[in-house]
Amino acid sequence: MLTAQLLYGLTGCLIVALGLRTVLLHASLLHRVVAINVLGAGVFMILVAIAYRGPGVPPDPIPHALVLTGIVVAVSATALALALARRLTAEQSND
Amino acid sequence: MNTTGLLVFDGLLLISIVSLAWSALASPDARRSVILFMAFGLVLAVAWGRLLAPDVALAEAAIGAGLSGALLLVAVGEQSNRALQDNALRVSERNALRVRATLQWVITILCVALAATLAWALVHALDRATNERLAQIVSENLAASGVSNPVTAILLNFRAYDTLLELAVLLTAVLGILALGTARPDYQRTGPVFDGLARWLVPVLILTAGYLLWVGAHAPGGAFQAGATLAAAAVVLRLAGERSIGLPQAGALRVILAAGVGMFLVVGLTLLLLGRPFLGYPPAWAGSLILLIESAAMLAIAATLVLAFLGGRPPAIAVNEENNRC
């Protein structure tokens, strides 16, 4: 196991925990959406750390493909959450 | 770079990543939180580059930091958007305040425990070094895949089914956005400085998008990065106050949105009906089929991200829907 893998992997775990804490605790919706994105970034960090195999060696491409898919899925979900929030505000002001 | 130098660089990078994440999450002001999040995304892109993941770095910069940040920023900018500040998950308010403090401690401890468990498992997993096998199989089959960039080969050939479903996820999100409301009002026409900037930036972005699409076959790049760049061009146009930002009208727009999934299905099912496996490209045609699918996907991704930025149905669609009796 390489030092870089260990460092980046452990940081990923830390970021996952940070994101999770804010999702569970923070009151505002926007912070929760940001926190879910941060949580995702932590998981992606773990994946990319797994893929790294040293300075001169080509990395394992499969986790890279998985992370790319994950990034696109995350932005779709974020966009939907923001659209729902906008609609919710509109409905609440109609009440 | 020597090992110590690299270690120092890694240390600084990781410290900035963690502090940016912490500040973004802890900041009470929504706008500051979003901007710190965008910075977090950009530093993350540097980290991906450091870990020899250029495809992911491009995608993170364009989509993860760039477009996500733009979406969040424009949402925060709407002064009237109360729901963003409200608590979305709170179901009952009764004991909220009393339980608050103990709950905070319990959850913090649980999250620390989760991080520790995750780290412990990860260390054990990394010790096993078993992922050589699959990566080797990928490189063995790379020649038959039609492209030489392994990430593109995985996304558009070996695991193309994942990408097909992912484009379906994008389609679902954009259909939801279209159903939930109408687009935000146009921006005012901007001053000469930004206007001048936009005049050369937009063509450059469009060219870059085309380049990224083409080069994705043998270098970092591909449909997702290209689509995001194209969407960025449209966003710049909109910010400059242009009314028409290149989005087609009602029927054509639906075709473009459906094109990503549609092209995949057309290619896949045609191959199936010709006796080959679903999405089993003949090696001689693989490169061209992949480019065909990626072009359609690029347009669909760009249109989806632009509509997400607009926030809802553009005005022309709203009129057209009333005429659609079925």
Next chain:
Amino acid sequence: MTDALIWLVAMPLAAALATLLLPRHASVVVIITGVVTTLAGGILLFAVGTQGALSYEIGGWTAGLGIALRADGLSALLLLMTALVMLAASIYASAYFSKAVERARFWPLWLLLWTSLNALLLSGDLFNLYVTLELLGLSAVVLASLGGKTAAVAAALRYLLVGLLGSMLFLAGVSLIYAGYGTLDIAALAHLIEPGPVTWTALALMTAGLLLKTALFPLHFWLPPAHASAPAPVSAVLSALVVKVAFYLVLRLWLDVFAAVVTGAAANLLGVLGAGAVLWGSWRALRAERLKLLAAYSTVAQLGYLFLFFPLLQALPSGPARDAAVGGLVILALTHGFAKAGLFMAIGVIQQRCGHDSIRDLDGTAQRLPATTFAIALAGVALIGLPPSGAFLGKWQLLAGSFATGQWLWILVTVAGSLLAAAYIFRVLGHAFGHQAYPQRPVTVAREEWPALVLTAMAMVGLGLAGAPVWRLLEGGL
């Protein structure tokens, strides 16, 4: 024949695009797709029954490099249930939405949901499961928010956030598995899995994510508002299918892939949470003022029964007793799917005809909407678990298993839950039979009422009297 596996995913997806591009012909497209998909599901079930588990490698790449689709007895049964429920709900939905604009928005999303259900049930790759879970979550959220007022949109937003959290936890688990075993293929993993920190943590993370999605107590808080505020056909499918496939994944992981690693303590934990779900869900259903809220809490309770099987299956040694228990679990899940979908659709009819779904004000519904009330009664029988419904067979196996392994607690919970279910069902039926005279011409609209009736009848008679083939189909698998 194995081509059917990919057609089951490609057909609804192609139909979704067709309804998007040709909104005027959407209803025809949907019905044709529905019928063809149901037939395909039936053919698949027959094929699995005669040939055993089927697999299809997409792109021709070996599983591991590429993604494989797999179908065995369990997934084929759930697939057919999905097809039948979706077909019935589609017929109902074509009558439910009166405005063309609503329908034009509804059908593409509806078919995308169907695609995700089929894709999830057939997927043989862990990361592919993550993507199907996301597709499922997003389409369910958008459908739940359609045309909705504040309550529906707020509930949908909560559902989205909870769903995203669950998916992220699942993905974290998948990453650990890839790190530790170097493959994402489920069939290959089933042979490679061995106990260790990587496996335990990965299983815990994936299960946690899935428990959020299947709304197991105490993570059920998002379900009642979301299912109660959604449009009726959407509620039907959310309760019957969407949470069910998340449970299917828990089952697949615990009994199939990670079977070597599951401990008694972990299984007992699931059982205890299931018991909590049964008691709390049934109690809240009894106290509900609205029909849809009652049905939503009933879903929470019924899913709890399914989790009660886990400690039993862990304690029973391999053999006929365990196979019977697995069969009971599946029949219970299938029965609930049909019964709950029928119940929600019947409630939807009442809501549209009477303008409300308040239980106290139901006076006289039975006389005015006899077919619908009959459907509610049938669904109620299946939810309580009276013979001849499939649920009776399932609960019988639950009790038999508890006796055999000496785990008395589950017997108490099952009996208490069934009594509470009887109470809340009879409460509804009691209010439905008012004191008015029988009208000359009771209202019956075929498209609205027959789907519910057919589904609940399936739960009662189909699965109850013809349940034996289910056991035979499951023999090879878990």
